[in-house]
Amino acid sequence: MHANSVILSEVLDANHDKYGVHSLVSRMRAMIYPKIEEFISDACAILQAQLNVPYDPLTSKDITVISRAFEAQKNKLSEEVRACRVRAFELLIDRSKIDVPPLAAH
Numbered sequence: 001m002h003a004n005s006v007i008l009s010e011v012l013d014a015n016h017d018k019y020g021v022h023s024l025v026s027r028m029r030a031m032i033y034p035k036i037e038e039f040i041s042d043a044c045a046i047l048q049a050q051l052n053v054p055y056d057p058l059t060s061k062d063i064t065v066i067s068r069a070f071e072a073q074k075n076k077l078s079e080e081v082r083a084c085r086v087r088a089f090e091l092l093i094d095r096s097k098i099d100v101p102p103l104a105a106h
Contacts, residue, residue, distance in 0.1 A: 040091065040095070041095075043088075043091065044091060044092055044095050047088050047091070047092055048092065058092060058093075058095070063092075063093060066089060066092070067089075070085060070086075070089065
């Protein structure tokens, strides 16, 4: 048990990368994060195409149109679909850096 805790403390030591874990994590981040960013960017483009709003830049007027369309449809949607659309909407807002009030999923 003690040997395991010693190894774990050595792995977690931010000042010394004895086992190469820190460099491995850095390489993995360098490979994974761009793919995540690409996925988010593609998802935003698809959402904006589905919502018929321009991809870049998303304006406050676009957000208002999307909000009104969501409010008009939300009672017809399942809770799961509502939550998914709210998250997608939040993603679009976050990517556009527009400050708007949150949408209610319920």
